[in-house]
Structures are given as C-alpha cells and as structure tokens.
Amino acid sequence: MEKCHENNIAVILDFVPVHFAIDGFGLNNYDGTPLYNYPNDAVGKSEWGTCNFQHSRGDVCSFLNSSAYYWLKEYHIDGLRLDAVGNLIYWQGNSGRGENREAIRFVQNFNKGLKQRVPHTLLFAEDSSSYQGVTRPVEQGGLGFDYKWDLGWMNDTLDYFMKTPEERPSFYHKLTFxxxxxxxxxxxxxFSHDEVVHGKKTIIDKMYGEYEEKFAQVKALYMYMFAHPGKKLNFMGNEIAMFREWDETKEPDWFLLKYPIHDSFLHFMRELNKIYLTHPSLSQYDFSERGFKWVDCHQEQDCIYVFKRMSDKETIVAFFNFHNVDKTYTYKVDHPETLTLLLNSDNELYSGKSHNLDKEIHTKNEIEMTLPAYSAQFYIVK
Structure with missing residues (x-):
C-alpha cells in the first residue's frame, strides 16, 4: 500500500455490507444459527443467492463498522466503494417493498463514524435507485457518501452510442437528460468492471459500426465523458481499446499496442487525461451550475451538442458531432470570442482523418464551423 502512495496512487477498496457468501467457512449460520443473516429467507436471501446482513442487530453493525475501520486504519486504504447500496435502502432493492430503516440507519452511522475517525476517507455509493440524499451529509438527513455512481448516465450514454446514426435523432435527449x-x-x-463482462462487450465494442468507426466514436465518447460534469471512472483495458471482455485470470491485452490504431488511442487517452488534470474548467465546479452551460442542445437531426465548462481561470467550449457525416455548424455568441483548439479527436495523431481544423477562430457574432463525422473538439475561450 505504501508503494502505491509513494507513487501518488490512491487505493479504493470494494466493501460489501449488504450481503455475504453462503460458503460453509464463512458467516452463514456462524454459530449454528442465523447470527449475521435473517432467519427468514424472504428477506434473508438476496437475488444473488447470498445471505443478507441483518442490520437490525447491533453486533452485526459493529462487525461491519469494525471491519471497515480496520482496513482504513491498519492498511491505510484511501476509500471504500459500497456495493449495491439500493439493496440497503430498500428491502431486496425493491422500492415497492419500502425502505429498510434499520439498514439506512446503519449506513448513516457507518459513514459518519468512519469520517470522524479517518476524515480523509472517500466513500462511494454504487446505487442504482432514485433515493434522494445519498451524498447529502448525515446531519442533514442524507446517507453521508462523498460520491454516487451515475448509473443512469452510463446506461443512457452507452445505449445512445449503440444506435445507428439514423436512429440517434430519436434518442438525442438521452445525452441531455x-x-x-x-x-x-x-x-x-x-465505465466500470460491470460494463466489460458477462457478454456485455467492452466499451469500444459497444460502439455502433465497423472497426474504424468504433475507434472514431469511442474517442468522441471519452471526450464527452471528460467534458461532462462529474468525476470519472474508467476500467482497466479501456485505455487501450480492448475488444476482449475482462477476465480476472488474464492480464490486459498489451499486445494490442503493436497495432498503430490501438497505440494512437492510448496516446489519445493520455492526452485527454493530461488535459483533464491541467484544465480546472473540467472539474472545479463539477457540482455547481457555475461550471456548466448548454450552448446548443437542440440539434436533434444533426446529432450535434455544444456546451461550455467554466472555472475561475478559464472556459472551455466542447463541440460534438455524433453523426456519421461531416456537419456545418453555426456557432453564435453574445460577445466576441477567440477559440483556441485544445484537442480534436479526429487528429491524425490519433488515427483520425486529419481534418484541417482552424487552430484559432475569431468570431464577433457567429461563425460557421466544420464538425467532422463522429468527432469532438475542445476549444479554450478567450
């Protein structure tokens, strides 16, 4: 762990306080009775065939609290990602069955207690429910997590990129919702481990179209992801555009980097990450309306999206054309602007088609711009 920290790498541990395996050497009927789990299978067995923790018991909650604290304190883990939080909030994860108040109280005490003891700890909720207040402080009635996975964004975005260009106008607002x-x-x-296993295909393979079309779109997709407000999660192998689904028994397909299109994609991802880390407009006001502004989200037929990201020091305007043909777009402004090109997904450096986009654009009121097919561009606004 210290080696990771010496190299400026934080470590997040997957922690599962919802359920546990039924293995005989585990907690199932620990003392011959359902000590940690419910005696009633209607609520005691999960959808995965595992045993649900009985959070109404103080000793069960104490065991989970102590286990988490031990990892944080003794192993210097930097944070915890809690799995299936929706199954803690609602009985069996079903909102129709009502809230599990004892489990909610456990989560609040769990998060509040860890923050008091290890203040730097980061707490993440993998929660697919629409329950409100997951990242609100416990003192304000929330669950006390630092961040929540936006699984709605993930599902809508990947579903959009699976559509044909002809279908996308009808699904345009999946990316604005x-x-x-x-x-x-x-x-x-x-874009987690869940999205690259069990026959779901990898991120690049989910893209519509043939081989080169997939590469063009996945570059534009990642620029959309990095420009969109919110923190980013990208699973290993995605950065080299792996087509083979994740297999924990094998290492990533590093041999792909012998192929120019995969190697250039890795260089693209490095540059995108560098831009994200060095341009505060992409992160400073992630969770404030000060940091985001739609410029145009009504180009349904052309599949064009334009928005700005702002910080105290700079503004970036992002252009996206998710259609399979080049588009001419009229960019309108209230005040004169100078746009300096920061990143173009269609650049030949990244196996693009080397469109000769202007490195600098001056506009007083409006200007016509060429947006290449399946592409994205970031411009710094001055």
Missing amino acids: SMMYFYNEHFILP
Whole structure:
C-alpha cells in the first residue's frame, strides 16, 4: 500500500455490507444459527443467492463498522466503494417493498463514524435507485457518501452510442437528460468492471459500426465523458481499446499496442487525461451550475451538442458531432470570442482523418464551423 502512495496512487477498496457468501467457512449460520443473516429467507436471501446482513442487530453493525475501520486504519486504504447500496435502502432493492430503516440507519452511522475517525476517507455509493440524499451529509438527513455512481448516465450514454446514426435523432435527449437531475447528488460517471463482462462487450465494442468507426466514436465518447460534469471512472483495458471482455485470470491485452490504431488511442487517452488534470474548467465546479452551460442542445437531426465548462481561470467550449457525416455548424455568441483548439479527436495523431481544423477562430457574432463525422473538439475561450 505504501508503494502505491509513494507513487501518488490512491487505493479504493470494494466493501460489501449488504450481503455475504453462503460458503460453509464463512458467516452463514456462524454459530449454528442465523447470527449475521435473517432467519427468514424472504428477506434473508438476496437475488444473488447470498445471505443478507441483518442490520437490525447491533453486533452485526459493529462487525461491519469494525471491519471497515480496520482496513482504513491498519492498511491505510484511501476509500471504500459500497456495493449495491439500493439493496440497503430498500428491502431486496425493491422500492415497492419500502425502505429498510434499520439498514439506512446503519449506513448513516457507518459513514459518519468512519469520517470522524479517518476524515480523509472517500466513500462511494454504487446505487442504482432514485433515493434522494445519498451524498447529502448525515446531519442533514442524507446517507453521508462523498460520491454516487451515475448509473443512469452510463446506461443512457452507452445505449445512445449503440444506435445507428439514423436512429440517434430519436434518442438525442438521452445525452441531455443527465443535466436535468445532475445537481441532486455528487456523481461519478462510471465505465466500470460491470460494463466489460458477462457478454456485455467492452466499451469500444459497444460502439455502433465497423472497426474504424468504433475507434472514431469511442474517442468522441471519452471526450464527452471528460467534458461532462462529474468525476470519472474508467476500467482497466479501456485505455487501450480492448475488444476482449475482462477476465480476472488474464492480464490486459498489451499486445494490442503493436497495432498503430490501438497505440494512437492510448496516446489519445493520455492526452485527454493530461488535459483533464491541467484544465480546472473540467472539474472545479463539477457540482455547481457555475461550471456548466448548454450552448446548443437542440440539434436533434444533426446529432450535434455544444456546451461550455467554466472555472475561475478559464472556459472551455466542447463541440460534438455524433453523426456519421461531416456537419456545418453555426456557432453564435453574445460577445466576441477567440477559440483556441485544445484537442480534436479526429487528429491524425490519433488515427483520425486529419481534418484541417482552424487552430484559432475569431468570431464577433457567429461563425460557421466544420464538425467532422463522429468527432469532438475542445476549444479554450478567450
């Protein structure tokens, strides 16, 4: 762990206080009775065939609290990602069955207690429910997490990129809907392990179209992800555009980097990450309306989206064309602007088509811009 910290790498542990395996050497009927789990299978067995923790018992809650604290204190883990939080909030994860008040109380005490003892700890909720206040402080009636996975964003975004260009106008607002609820919580945008296993295909393989089309779109997709408000989660292998689903018994397919299109994609991802880390407009006001502004979200037929990200020091305007043909777009401004190109997903350095986009654009009221097919561009606004 210290080696990770010496190299500026934080470690987040997956912690599961919802349920536990039924293995005979585990907690199932620990003393011959359902000590940690419920005696009633209707609420005692989860959808995965595992045993649900009985959070109404003080000794069970104490065991979970102590286990988490031990990892944080003794192993210097930097944070915990709690799995299946929706199954803690609602009985069996079903809102129709009502809230599990004892489990909610456990989560609040768990998060509040860890923050008091290890203040720097980061706490993440993997929660697919619409329960409000997941990242609100416990003192204000919330659950006390620092961040919540935005699984709605993930599902809508990947579903959109699976559509054909002809279908996308009808699904255009799958990519605008997230900003209608985004400020309700502190969200993370997750492309996690769950999205690259069990026959779901990898991120690049989910993209519509043939081989080169997939690469063009996945670059534009990642620029959309990094420009969208919220913290980012990208699972290993995605950075080299792996087509093979994740297998924990094998290492990532590093041999792919012998192929120019995969190698250039890795260089693209490095540059995108560098831009994210060095340009505060992409992160400073993630959870404030000060940090985001739609410029145009009504180009349904052309599949064009334009928005700005702002910080105290700079503004970036992001252009996206998710259609399969080049588009001419009229960019209108209230005040004169100078746009300096920061990143173009279609650049030949990244196996693009080397469109000759202007490195600098001056506009007083409006200007016509060429947006290449399946592409994204970031410009710094001055």
